[in-house]
Amino acid sequence: MIHVSGCIACPHCDVIYRFSAEEMVTRTRCVRCGYQLTLGKSEAITRVVGLALTSTILMGIVLFAPFLYLDAGPFDSSASVVDVVLGFATGIMVPLAFAVLVFIIVVPLARSFLLIYALAPLLAGYGNAVGAQSALRWAFQLKPWAMAEIFMVGVAVALVKLAGMATVDTGAAFWAFVLLVIVNTFQDTFMCRNTLWTSLATNTA
Template identity: 45%
Template sequence: MTHSPTIGDDLEDLIACPTCDALYRVDAPGNGERAVCSRCHHVLIAPVEGAILRVVALALTIVILLVTALFMPFLSIEASGLHNATSIFEAGLAFSRAHMVILSLAVISLIIFIPILRALLLIYVLTPLMLRRRPWPGAHTAFRLSEHLRPWSMAEIFVLGVGVALVKITAMAHVELGMAFWLFALLVVVTVFQDGYLCRWSIWHALEESPEPGAPPSLAPAEEAPAHG
């Protein structure tokens, strides 16, 4: 990875660091090697053998976990003889009882529907590449949309917030965690692994150049390695 692009360079041969905007001339590393920005150490390219299958499998796992957890018990609280249990869907609709329907829809979308949509988009984009076929129609738009939705996919943030809140609630009431809570906890781990294997440069490169039979593209784990500059 060279750090000295010139005006005459083809744009396809250049890559910009998404964190600090440093511009590099692409010299893609081999499988198991990594290239990071020499200025801020953000991972730029890091291919690894077989990662595309893992990303698809983890995206499918996310869909299964979220759909399964949607109507299962999330937690129950008992205090002063009063008992209440709720699911994720019911918790989201709680705002609608206070006439805040838009807020209810926003909460359910951020913690359920957007994460599911993003996982389905990744499956749509990567499945033909995994099968060594040409990308399906609209794959570029689908992957771009999945990247735009990434900051709004907050299922893992939701469960972390609930965990912090439970620290205070347990001092005042008896709390039992339902199956949906543990599914969301597992979702946090799965999301970390998925983001770790996702190399956006490799995906865009594979979409631009349809893979040859017998040579599926590789994706990358997000681990740091020095970039030459």
């Protein structure tokens, strides 16, 4: 068994604790301010894998359900999120539109798959998947490139502008996207990286 012990500083009041490998994967709180330093192993992993699965399902809805309905006199149509991103792009803007699709769809999906790949075996009581450590590291490294929330800000601005010209209605994919942004924020805020890494390193199943 690889022994992983180390120090954790409380992010709120700066007390430093030295934890053994066993303590790293249990639920611990700061004795001075009560901040939750580490989640229990099963709770941390269940939460991450559950939220990653939720993100994947929501992304499926985003891709295949209508994103916006437009009704401008004779033109009446529904548009998917891909139509919305690519529809307004011409000439030099086309590569940019594809980049937007990568940042709002491909990267978030890849992160979910990497997290599930790295952590689901732990949840099921199996040994680590091949390259689980690299997968988890990539999931964290890709985080700044997942920009769904920035896209939603852009869509909100566009909706306000379009509202004067056409009747715009939001579709199921729009609301799935809103939920996705909330789920991802929750995922990133409450992810206990320390517990995840220690669990991977000490998995002997």
